[in-house]
Amino acid sequence: MQINQVSTQSCQVSDLQLLSEGVYRVILKPHQGYIPDYRAGQYLEILLAGGEASAFSIACPPVPMQVELELHIQKLPSSANSIKLFNELEQGSVSIRMPKGQCFLESIPDRPLVFIAAGTGFAQMKSMIEFSLNKPGHKEIYLYWGARSPEGFYMPNLPIHWASSQFHYHPVVSDVPGEDSWKGRQGLLFEAVIDDKNLFPDSEIFISGSPQMVYATFDALRAENFKAENIHSDVFEYAPRS
Template sequence: MQNNPVSTQSCQVANLQLLSEGIYRVILKPHEGYFPDYRAGQYLEILLAGGEACAFSIASPPVPGQKELELHIQKLSSSANSIELFNELEQGSISIRMPKGQCFLESVPDKPLVFIAAGTGFAQMKSMIEFSLNKSGHQDIYLYWGARSPEGFYMPNLPIHWASSQFHYHPVVSDALGEAGWQGRHGLLFEAVIDDKNLLLGSEVFISGSVQMVYATFDALVAENFQAKNIHSDVFAYAPRS
């Protein structure tokens, strides 16, 4: 398959909305024309004035003539880059470079899809899920979204809105034992997937999270007879194991 060419573009920050726990929904619009073509699951880089490039998954599914992109960005008060990023976002205009990334859906495969997201890794999965839900004939879709606390599910109603006989949502809280009122699943994210493996073996699996989380999940799934060739993550490209 041929990659879409990477290009740089100036765009307007049309909306900056605090959702939960320092996580913001950012809406970008091009100053002129359209955004470059991309595939569901790819990411862009925001180019800071100092030259640093900050990568964020595109949460929007691709459509022809795209004039709006959604990002989910967590503000980190301990990070100078994050502080500078939000200063530039609040000024209302940024430069981006896109599309980037090899973990994406170009079409919907004739098999179930499993999306495993930690924190704001949900953004990448949102793009691929909405792309898949808009295609007729898709098979079962499973979303496993992990957070440290229930407040970490910063778009709590969206997966419920997607729910159907073919879309299955499993929020998993890692610190749930200390959370009064949480009645859902708790523990490590990959443990929930393994608990359901009889439904999921033979699926295409997509993982988004930290490098450590992705490799721990990959190893755990392969040990439970998931096929390594069917497990995908951007981490495999930017942080390959030696």
């Protein structure tokens, strides 16, 4: 599928807000005053001063007259690259390159949509979910968001706000201490999806997370007879199996 031409822009960092668990909501406003065309689910690269490029999903869908971009970025104190990135963000200006990525929604399929996100993989799913919710006639939408602890759901109220008869939210925590008050679903994220497989036998599935997580989920879904061509992830492009 053809994507829009990639361009480079300089952006003002208009907001840098700590949400939870070291995850920041970053708002960028291009100095040129316009945002390059992109599709819900695509990502951009922040170009650091030394030439490195760091990729982050665009957490907002494209809308008319758009003036800003939203990212969700986790600060990693043990990573020199992460420290360098946040130093540049705190200085108030960064260069970006976009759009990137082949895992996106251009229109709304006539079938249920299943979004499976680990950690900040929620950003990509947020863009596609909001795009879908703004379109009339969408089918059932399911979001499975996995975190190590309840604090990992860094925007806990947003999926609850989306909830409706056609939007179904399933947070899943993998590591729950015995004294924790979490009463929701526990275990591996793909296990929760498999448990619910009869709800969406013919669906389009989008996965965002580490390559290990994505391929484990893909294999589990294939073992349950989900079609490979209906399972989508950026990992298939940037970390293909040999």
